[in-house]
Amino acid sequence: MTFMKLLASAALVAGMATAAFAESHGKTKVGFVYVGPVGDGGWTYEHNEGRLAVEEEFGDKVETVFVESVAEGPDSERVMTQMALDGADLIFTTSFGYMDPTINVAAKFPDVKFEHATGYKRADNVSTYSARFYEGRAIQGHIAGKMTESNIVGYIGSYPIPEVIRGINSAFIHARKVNPDVQFKIVWAYTWFDPAKEADAAKVLIEQGADVILQHTDSTAPQAAAQEAGNVVTFGQASDMAQFAPFPRVSSIIDDWAPYYIARTKAVMDGTWESKDTWDGIGAGMVGIGEITDAVPADVKDEALALKASIADGSYHPFTGPLKKQDGSDFLAEGETADDGTLAGMNFYVEGIEGDIPQ
Amino acid sequence: MITLVKRPEPSRAFSLAAPLLAVLATMVFGGLLFAALGKDPVLAIRTIFWEPLFGEFAFFYRPQLLIKGAPLVLIAIGLSLGFKAGIWNIGAEGQYIMGALFGAGAGLAFYPADSVLIFPLMVLAGALGGWIWAMIPAVLKVKFGTNEILVSLMLVYVAEQFLASMSLGLLKNPEGFGFPGSRNLQQYASAHNAELITGTGMHWGVVAAFVAVIFAYVLLARHRLGFAIRVTGEAPRAAKFSGVDPARLVLFCLGTSGLLAGLAGMFEVAGPSGQVTIDFNVGYGFTAIIVAFLGRLHPVGILLAGGLMALTYIGGDIAQSKLGLPAAAIQVFQGMLLFFLLAFDLFTNYRLRPGRAEVV
Numbered sequence: 001m002t003f004m005k006l007l008a009s010a011a012l013v014a015g016m017a018t019a020a021f022a023e024s025h026g027k028t029k030v031g032f033v034y035v036g037p038v039g040d041g042g043w044t045y046e047h048n049e050g051r052l053a054v055e056e057e058f059g060d061k062v063e064t065v066f067v068e069s070v071a072e073g074p075d076s077e078r079v080m081t082q083m084a085l086d087g088a089d090l091i092f093t094t095s096f097g098y099m100d101p102t103i104n105v106a107a108k109f110p111d112v113k114f115e116h117a118t119g120y121k122r123a124d125n126v127s128t129y130s131a132r133f134y135e136g137r138a139i140q141g142h143i144a145g146k147m148t149e150s151n152i153v154g155y156i157g158s159y160p161i162p163e164v165i166r167g168i169n170s171a172f173i174h175a176r177k178v179n180p181d182v183q184f185k186i187v188w189a190y191t192w193f194d195p196a197k198e199a200d201a202a203k204v205l206i207e208q209g210a211d212v213i214l215q216h217t218d219s220t221a222p223q224a225a226a227q228e229a230g231n232v233v234t235f236g237q238a239s240d241m242a243q244f245a246p247f248p249r250v251s252s253i254i255d256d257w258a259p260y261y262i263a264r265t266k267a268v269m270d271g272t273w274e275s276k277d278t279w280d281g282i283g284a285g286m287v288g289i290g291e292i293t294d295a296v297p298a299d300v301k302d303e304a305l306a307l308k309a310s311i312a313d314g315s316y317h318p319f320t321g322p323l324k325k326q327d328g329s330d331f332l333a334e335g336e337t338a339d340d341g342t343l344a345g346m347n348f349y350v351e352g353i354e355g356d357i358p359q
Numbered sequence: 360m361i362t363l364v365k366r367p368e369p370s371r372a373f374s375l376a377a378p379l380l381a382v383l384a385t386m387v388f389g390g391l392l393f394a395a396l397g398k399d400p401v402l403a404i405r406t407i408f409w410e411p412l413f414g415e416f417a418f419f420y421r422p423q424l425l426i427k428g429a430p431l432v433l434i435a436i437g438l439s440l441g442f443k444a445g446i447w448n449i450g451a452e453g454q455y456i457m458g459a460l461f462g463a464g465a466g467l468a469f470y471p472a473d474s475v476l477i478f479p480l481m482v483l484a485g486a487l488g489g490w491i492w493a494m495i496p497a498v499l500k501v502k503f504g505t506n507e508i509l510v511s512l513m514l515v516y517v518a519e520q521f522l523a524s525m526s527l528g529l530l531k532n533p534e535g536f537g538f539p540g541s542r543n544l545q546q547y548a549s550a551h552n553a554e555l556i557t558g559t560g561m562h563w564g565v566v567a568a569f570v571a572v573i574f575a576y577v578l579l580a581r582h583r584l585g586f587a588i589r590v591t592g593e594a595p596r597a598a599k600f601s602g603v604d605p606a607r608l609v610l611f612c613l614g615t616s617g618l619l620a621g622l623a624g625m626f627e628v629a630g631p632s633g634q635v636t637i638d639f640n641v642g643y644g645f646t647a648i649i650v651a652f653l654g655r656l657h658p659v660g661i662l663l664a665g666g667l668m669a670l671t672y673i674g675g676d677i678a679q680s681k682l683g684l685p686a687a688a689i690q691v692f693q694g695m696l697l698f699f700l701l702a703f704d705l706f707t708n709y710r711l712r713p714g715r716a717e718v719v
Contacts, residue, residue: 069686071641074631347537
């Protein structure tokens with residue numbers, strides 16, 4: 001039995017090695033694994049824009065492949081393995097749930113480089129990357145606090161993970177700063193992309209009096225629901241969602257992965273690729289703020305742009321004390337800013353947010 | 360004009376030929392679809408059906424067929440027993456989730472203890488979880504005459520809430536930096552449903568699927584209970600006269616299908632998936648309904664149908680990556696398969712008669 005195992009695994013490794021070798025000449029092959037359809041108009045759409053930018057930049061020297069709507073778990077592991085077998089040199093896996101599968105597959109293909117978005121597990125051939133979306137949330141929060149008349153801001157959360165909680169906190173802090181009466185109503189959709197669920201969540205929030213809706217889900221369904229309701233403000237998520245501008249969409253957070261994807265592809269071509277963790281924000285251009293439309297009063301727009309500029313040049317950090325946690329305990333002292341470790345694992349609300357994080 | 364005429368006897372030949380014709384028609388019309396999308400239809404069909412079985416990397420894809428097909432077959436076998444008797448368990452997805460939660464929970468409760476007893480305990484717990492979840496609609500139907508289709512289906516959504524709650528709370532990995540999801544059972548040797556022989560894809564879930572096929576075949580062909588199931592579906596009144604207890608049959612059919620779905624979930628979470636996460640379930644419980652019908656509710660047919668579905672999934676992903684086919688086109692392709700099966704099924708009971716429609 002043990003001998004059989006040994007024999008079989010040796011055969012497998014040999015097979016994989018020759019396969020990888022046979023394909024390794026010529027073009028640099030870059031694979032992308034997407035959690036949603038490329039037409040989602042949000043998260044996956046922007047990753048695919050990044051892929052197209054890589055093709056544009058390197059032309060004939062690069063070949064890109066992608067598989068969309070890949071379920072997190074064993075299916076993603078199979079898709080990654082298949083890409084590696086087909087000779088991919090670099091594979092971007094663009095959803096948090098691909099973390100363990102990416103690590104598993106990377107262990108089998110030491111010569112293939114992997115890039116996992118929004119996770120925290122790395123290896124010699126696995127890098128992680130994410131964007132400081134919370135910087136964009138600060139600007140949304142500011143506009144939301146100014147724009148709301150009912151003082152109720154609705155928030156469609158995807159999953160209660162640190163990235164999403166960080167966004168809620170950042171938006172809330174900046175909404176409260178300009179409007180002490182503002183309240184957040186948070187609905188958890190437990191999906192990244194499900195237009196029907198997202199639309200339902202938006203409708204529930206609107207019925208509960210929300211006249212501004214922030215979303216951490218990827219479809220444009222909440223925008224459509226807001227448009228139908230008539231007087232509800234929204235923000236594009238992950239992508240510009242400009243088709244809903246100038247109203248209800250008054251601004252947006254745009255994920256711009258293109259510069260990063262180009263740089264990492266270049267590194268593989270040059271042989272300078274190294275495993276690292278990248279977390280860039282507005283300053284580095286990974287987080288873009290979509291045009292603030294004329295539906296926003298000019299003075300609010302100017303304030304928002306000033307806030308953006310101060311975050312971009314590093315003079316202001318969205319998590320600057322004094323801040324308390326929801327339970328009243330101290331979070332940050334006067335003038336203190338949150339370190340990246342705290343932000344990366346954030347699993348608490350700041351003071352003033354009502355409700356509990358689902359446990 | 361062409362009219363449909365009911366056959367005096369259902370055609371056995373057509374009943375067997377329908378799945379093959381459906382696959383052929385799917386290839387033809389799927390090929391047209393791919394051609395319309397500007398792809399080489401022959402290459403696309405070849406990539407989906409040939410590549411995973413005999414292509415360059417078949418050594419990797421063949422085991423994957425077992426991994427992808429096993430839960431489908433295991434669940435579909437259970438469902439087919441009920442479907443044959445006219446008992447409709449639509450909620451296998453929920454039973455699959457509960458099996459995974461019970462199984463993973465039983466294993467993680469002993470973390471990091473090392474014992475050969477942990478895995479068998481998880482198997483029992485997983486079976487129990489699925490069984491309990493299926494007994495809810497079963498008991499409600501027997502006691503109060505509720506509709507098992509609705510109850511079992513609605514319980515899927517309840518199970519999904521449990522899954523989310525467990526991923527975020529009780530079963531959350533304490534070393535996971537606050538992220539949802541349990542510890543990875545693949546890294547807990549005593550609880551890991553590992554491959555029995557490395558590189559073959561053979562894990563205990565695959566073994567269980569094959570055993571279930573044999574068990575169902577013997578049950579239906581040789582056992583009195585199998586006779587009761589068949590006769591209830593074909594002639595409910597005759598079944599009553601021959602002394603079949605409908606309540607017992609409901610409990611047995613729903614219970615067994617829940618148990619098998621629970622096992623499928625448990626083997627999946629302890630093996631290929633490894634983790635309880637919010638998105639753990641990917642629709643095996645629903646796809647298994649298609650597999651059951653594609654396999655004519657016959658154990659051997661289900662085995663073949665499960666393999667075929669797994670093939671379209673794996674081949675579909677390869678076609679996406681290699682040929683740039685959109686995922687939606689692959690889904691349409693899979694949908695065609697069921698559509699054509701139902702269409703050709705019509706001819707089991709009806710035949711075409713050329714000629715003028717009769718004036719009523």
